[in-house]
Each structure stands twice: as structure tokens, then as C-alpha cells.
Amino acid sequence: MSHVNATLTPRTRLRLARLIVDQGWTCAAAAKMFMVAAKTARKWAERYRAEGIAGMADRSSRPHRSPTKTLPGVVRRIVRLRWRHRLGPVQIAGRLGVAASTVHAVLVRCRINRLSRIDRVTGEPLRRYEHDHPGSLIHVDVTKFGNIPDGGGWRYLGKQQGDKNKAATALRTGRTAKGHPNIGTAFVHTVIDDHSRTAYAEIHTDEKAATATGVLQRAVAWFADHGVTVERVLSDNGSCYRSFAWRDTCTALGITHKRTRPYRPQTNGKIERFHRTLADGWAYARFYDSTNQRNTALPGWLHFYNHHRAHSAIGGRPPVSRLTNVPGHHS
Template sequence: MHSNARTTLHARRLIVTRRAAGWSPACIAEQLGISRATVHKWLSRHRREGDAGLLDRSSRPHRSPRRTPVEVEDRILAVRRRVRRGPVHLAGLLGLPASTIGRVLRRRDEPALAAVDPLTGLPVRRRHTGIRYERPRPGDLLHVDVKKLGRVPDGGGWRVHGRTEAARGRGIGYDYLHVAVDDRTRIAYVEALPDEKDLTCAGFLHRAVAWFRDRGVVVLRVLTDNAKVYRVGGNWRAVCVALGIRRRFTKPGCPWTNGKAERFNRTLQHEFAYARAWTSNTDRLTALPDWVEHYNTRRAHSALGGQPPATRLAA
């Protein structure tokens, strides 16, 4: 009901019922504490439209000659979705008042900038304290990142021998875990490689795309950080062009934009790399494929309702 309405649907039906019982409009108005004009209004609507005439109506005017034309509203929405900026910025681009642009955005139910991902423009879902978004189909976006892990010395590091042996393993280098996580399904593909150079990263992407293709997923876009190898690497760009993959980059200073890969790296650290005291680097690398298989097919994923990522692939 309108906040200032003096009658409810029940009261309007009471007007009609009592008029049919022979009550005069003046008596009905006095008994209900309303004006006789209001009584005549509802009786007239009931005669024309029946019970439907007693329902609330919109207060919107029948004509709005000064309303912004539809084609202008469509242009506002198109520019908003392309640049993802507020009414003041759009006003400078379109030559329209910011107040007009704001009204159009509200009238057309355009989500606030805080409610969309700044990189992709997709709506985000807030859960607890985090922000999550997801593409509608597997392969629409592949999150790629590299996690650098210190190699385990033969015989084990300080986790085996204690803090007094903290120097064990220093200077023996790193394993570079190249990670690719599908945005929709959260299925991950991982390789341990000796470095993160252009040719190495390009080869990893080529094998990752083939691995996903064998599972029925066609990769259309790849999202990475702004490392030089991804921005200007010739081999990386060549693989993307050859496979028809569009490159996307995180917003500078906003690593959470590539959050699915970042979160997978954290899980990989806590549940695999540092979950036990390894006695050699070879043992850890040998166990990596089995752990990734467990992650994809058996480990419960909180963002998927407690189901493993493979269930999204089969859906």
C-alpha cells in the first residue's frame, strides 16, 4: 500500500458491499472516516473494472514528455558497461547532466560499481567477507599464475631436522609451480617447471589448454597478472594467438582480481607443499599429480557447496 493511503483493499470492498446493501455514500464516508469523493471514486472504479478496480495503482503519470528518450538511455548503458565509471565521468563523455545519467542508471536497474567486478564487469556475489564472481561456462576464463616454492634438500629441511638446521636448503633454488584454474569449475592444472621465462610459460599454456580440451573445455580467455612475460612475451602471445585465446590482465595493484588462482596457491601450500615434512624434493614433486587429482575429483570445495570441482564439469 501507499504510505499515505486512507483505505485498504478490505475497506474498498466494504464500501462496495455497504453501498449494495443500501447505505448512502455519506454514511459510508462517515463510518470509515473518509471523504464522500473517495467513496464515489472506488464505487466508480468498481462499476467499470469490477474487483480489479479496487487494487492499488501506480502513481506514475500516463505521459512523461520530458523523459530521456530510450535511445539515449541505451547509449548511456552501453558507455557505462564499456568504461565502468560513475555518472560524473559519464557526463563528461556523453555531454549529459550527471543527475540525468544517475536517474537512468537507477531506472534501468544498472548495478552499482561496487557490485560488479572491476575487470570483467560481471556481477559479484558477496559471501562472508570475500567477493566472488564466476563465468557462466567452463573455459570462458582461465586463471594462470606461478607459485614459487623453495626446493627441499635431500634428507629434509628444517621441518625434519628442527629450527637449529634452518640453513638447510638455502641456495638450492626453487620449483616454479605453474597453475591454471578454470573460473567456472575451479578445476586446476599444475606443472612444476624450472623457471618462469617466456618459452616455459608459453609451453605450459599450450599443454594446459590441451589438457582442458581433453575434458571437453574450450579455453576462450586467459587471465594473468602484469608480469613482463605475460605482457610482452613473444612466445606467450604467439600461443594465445594460435589457440584463439584472448588475453586479460589484472588491475595493477589488485592481485585479488586473479583471486581463484591466488586462493588455489594458498590451498596448495597449506594442504600439500607444507602439509608434511618432505625428505626430498623428488618425493614432493612425485606426489604433486596425485594431490591435484584429489583436489579436482574428491576434495570438497566450499564455493561449490561442498562438492569437488569435477562435479561442475559433469553438470
């Protein structure tokens, strides 16, 4: 593509060349008409004679040879030090005896100039993906939050008062484990659309197969109400997702089930990141004096997340903006 200040575009070059080649204008006269140098007019005329209309297109300005380009062996050593030791350009330059600017240029070219683009566990560059339309893939998972004792928990009241409230709640509900108060765990079953990041969640007391399949059925129906047809589902290797009930439910719904590679939660990274947002925005966002109060706040927060919260991964827009058939959304 021609730059914004270019005098000649491909179409204008063609007009210039045709005046010279087809109509017999001199290069000087044609150049004067188009306010360019005669040398430029001659160049486009010669290219038109040799290649025709195709010769008017832009060409890369990249040189055929780069004799001062960093050697491949040095590039490999720079990348190896970046991956294995997370070193910066100055440290790598000191070890290899090259300029820091050269190291930085190599890191930029390899797209590992920012450590946020490198997987913390493997040191490999992050490979991000996104399906091209809503419903092409949904992610499912379960995250756990400890129940809140009556009167509030330790995060806001401190450990001493929190333990007292926990003991009183366990005594009231009759739940103890080996003499210790146990007020239970909330299992939040979450579903998120890969393309739009639209989320669905339910709170349950377990993560068994019957519960997980019920959540999937209701989530698919919820997405259908928003104009989204679910085609695939991605889960980890939890027992509920390896069950026959889960397999049969996916078959009945016409959904292809995929599982992540063992010990690679990064594959399901979108929903793992959503869990962190869920914790910060809902579970630990404010003081709750009971589990029921926190549970009651979840639907309202999900509406805010889907309809109003700006999402950095989709251009600062709310997830619902990527759904094309939401009732009333375009009114």
C-alpha cells in the first residue's frame, strides 16, 4: 500500500505510463503534468512496457541482501538466554558481547521483547488463538470458593473474628470435620464463549458429573436465547468431564467435546483468566456477611460483566457487543 504522502498511487502511475507508452508523450511532459521528476516518469514507463498493469503495484523496499544482519547462531543464543533465564537486552548483550540495541531488535523480531508474551512455566512464546464466531467453542471449568460464615469471614474481619464466626456457623449447621469447623465450599461452574468472552455461571455444592451436565444443558439453552449455537466445548481432564454422562450429554446436544492436554491449564487460559476476574470482581470485591448474600450478588455481577464491563481482549468493549443477535441490543 502506498504511504499517505505518496504522489503517485498505482492508478495514477498507470495513467502516467500510458501517456508515455500508448500516446507518445515525452517523459518530461508527462512528468510535468503529474508534478514528478522525469526520472520517475521514465521508471514507471519502462516498468509498464515490461510488466503491464501488474508492474504498477507497490513493491517491498526490503533489500535483497543484508550483509550486516545478525547471524542465525547469535539469534539462537539470544533467544535461548531470553527463554531460559528471562534476561533483559543489557544482560544478554553483556554475556554475548553484542550491542544491547542488537539484542533488543532480535527480541522484537522474535516477538519475545516483552516477558508478558512468554509462558512463565515453559519459557516458550505465548500462542494466542480466538475462534472466529460466537459458539464455535465454549470453555467450561469449575472454580471453588470457601463459604462465608454468618457475620463475615476473615478477609474483612481479621482471622480471630473470622474464626469465631466460622465456629459459630459450623455449630449451628452441625458441620465439623475431625473436630474442626467446616462450613463447606461453593463450586462455581463457569462457561465462557471463546470469541465473545460472554460468560455463564452457576453455584453448586459439588462438581459431580450430574451437576456438570446439568450446567452444560442450561448454558447451551442460555446461549441459544442470545442467538448463539454452541458447536464445541473445551474442558480440562476433571472426572466429571471424563464421565459417560458428559459424553452422552455432548452427543445429545450435538456438541464436539475436546479436552486440554494434561498439566497444561494454559490451553484453557480464557476461563482461567475469567476465574481471576470473577474472584476480584465478585467473590472478594466487598464485604459479605453470609454465603447467601454473596450468592445473591452473582447474577447482577454477571450482567455487569457481560453487558457493561470493558474487556481489554476485545478492544475495550463489553462481551455482549460481539453477539450479533441479542434481543434489543441494536434498538
